[in-house]
Amino acid sequence: MNTLYRKSLPGTKLDYFDTRAAIEDLQPGSYAKLPYTSRVLAEQLVRRCDPETLTDSLKQLIEFKRELDFPWYPARVVCHDILGQTALVDLAGLRDAIAEQGGDPSKVNPVVPTQLIVDHSLAVEAAGFDPDAFEKNRAIEDRRNDDRFHFIEWCKTAFDNVDVIPAGNGIMHQINLEKMSPVIQARDGVAYPDTCVGTDSHTPHVDALGVVAIGVGGLEAETVMLGLPSMMRLPDIIGVKLIGKRQPGITATDIVLAITEFLRNQKVVSAYLEFFGEGAKNLTIGDRATISNMTPEFGASAGMFYIDEQTIDYLKLTGREPEQVALVEQYAKLTGLWADDLENVEYERVLEFDLSTVVRNMAGPSNPHRRLPTSALNERGIAGDDMLAAAKAEEADGLMPDGAVIIAAITSCTNTSNPRNVVAAGLIAKKANELGLGRKPWVKTSFAPGSKVAKLYLEEAGLLSEMEQLGFGIVGYACTTCNGMSGALDPVIQQEIIDRDL
Incomplete structure (x- = not known):
């Protein structure tokens, strides 16, 4: 962790890194123009990047260049039980190898906090018209996965920095949204934005909270677990301005199916999308999450929303501690991650979508971008x-x-x-x-x-x-x-x- 630009966060015992000052020192007036994603990426560079390469890395963000790789240090790794288990098996194998060489196997642990949610093992053998369906399906799941679940239970106590949510509790993305993400981390005396990689394409679900989160493969997740940076170049960051207001009876699913069709046609492959505008402001976090969750169907990598009052209301609704909610609001407003401070963002490309045009829609089953209005x-x-x-x-x-x-x-x-x-x-x-x-x-x-x-x-x-x-x-x-x-x-x-x- 660096020391330059580290300052005290007023009214707390925490410090933070003043990214705005670091950017302004390089190019005055440029921070106000940076997209939300660039501000989050810049913060972790100021906090973690090698000082010798910091200036060149920040200039990639300021000048919208894509000439150099720079490091990204996600704050967390979120896994489902299939790929997450594979990564932990690799670490267990590494422990065996170290033990054979006379070393201490207990020193092999994820460096970055890793959260494993068992959610990919259940099959609906008993249908919903069976009053005992839940118990029957869980019993079958446990029987079929006895060895796997035994290993996962062992990981809970064997490894440091690993949290496990066992089978029968929910889907990793929804639990990430409702429980796992603090939005703003507070670790080792420092506050900084929560970011994560997940071993599932729908990890951007939590982008709805303003958390930069992307889906990665198992090997990349392991790299992050071990504390190594995920090297990246500045992605295409595209603004998606939502205007208008939904018609009565139109659900977030209707909206996201229409947005999916629209964005597929706009060619946003691998882009980081940032939804903003009056239309976005009026969407609840639940509605935003429905949109962010479909990011892989857009062909994009991330589907971000800014932090605002909707974020704060959701954190309160889902039982986050009052001190944590206060930290999120204070940090976001101080560092320029609050929606009101993002009104002068300059995107290389802006798309506009009118929510009032959305009708009742169906799509799929295998092609969610092939929208079909129910009227047709x-x-x-x-x-x-x-x-x-x-x-x-x-x-x-x-x-x-x-x-x-x-x-x-x-x-x-x-x-x-x-x-x-x-x-x-x-x-x-x-x-x-x-x-x-x-x-x-x-x-x-x-x-x-x-x-x-x-x-x-x-x-x-x-x-x-x-x-x-x-x-x-x-x-x-x-x-x-x-x-x-x-x-x-x-x-x-x-x-x-x-x-x-x-």
Whole structure:
């Protein structure tokens, strides 16, 4: 850690690094023009970069140059159990090798705090219409992963700097958003922005809080774990100005499907996007997280939002300590990471998206950028009187209709980290029950929230029972269908699909 530009953070026992002063000393008036991402990258350079290369590294940011590699030292590593376990197996192997040479194996530990969340092991074998689905699926998960989970449990006590959240608690990205990220770190007497790499493409979910976080491969994550920098060049940082206001009844999922189509067409591959403007200001953190989570579908590396009042409200809502919330606000306002101090940012490229143009949308299943407005279902031959009549005729003969939906899953941290989306699902279930609608016998329904919080607020709102009545009972707290873990189909239904070539 460097000493130059290290100053006392007023009213606290912490220090901070005055990045604004470092930048202004090199080129007066330039800090106000720097994008949010550049300010965060500059701070860690001032704090950690070799003093001999600091000036040249900072000039890359100030002058928007891409001529030199500079170091990035992420504050944390976040892993799911598959790639995270692989990295820890490597460290365990290194311990064995050191022990064989007569060394002390206990000295082999991650240097950077590493958080492993077990969320990629659950399969939905018991569907949501089974009242015991959660217990059954967890029992199967434990049985199938006995050796793996034993090793992961060992890691909790064997390694320093490793936190493990065991199976059955949620999805890594939602837990990162709700619990893991402090937004501003306070370590070794110094406050600085939280940043992280994660072993999953949807790690940018937490970008919604103003945390620069990107998905990386297992080897790069291991490099960061061991305290080595991840070398990078200044990425393309693109401003995305959100204007307008959403129409009534439009969810964040509708918005993000439209934004995904828009950004794919704008060619933002590997870019760091920064969403700003009045439209962004009015989005809750839940809505922002839905957008940030889809960053890999845009083709981008990061989907950032500035720190503002929405951030502070969310930190309070999710139970962060008052002292931590106060630190986030004070640090962000002092160092230029607060939204009001980013009004004069100069982006090399700015895109504009009007939220008021968004309609109700569908997309997928394999291509989330292929948006389909629900108003076009009939003209595309996906819904309509002819199709309905044919389906009813097949059903009357005791057959499953060709083209029938057989898996209906409310899942994905893109959706379930957003309380508005989950409550909307509960309200639709309530209305469906009132109208006497029900699940067709061939549909495997499931509901897998990204954390246990969803169950609490749905119960309190009287909506969980409505979802259970419709067949969308909670089957687990983990990645499920969107991770390919929707479990086996009913053998009878599976055989009919094969026999009739549906």
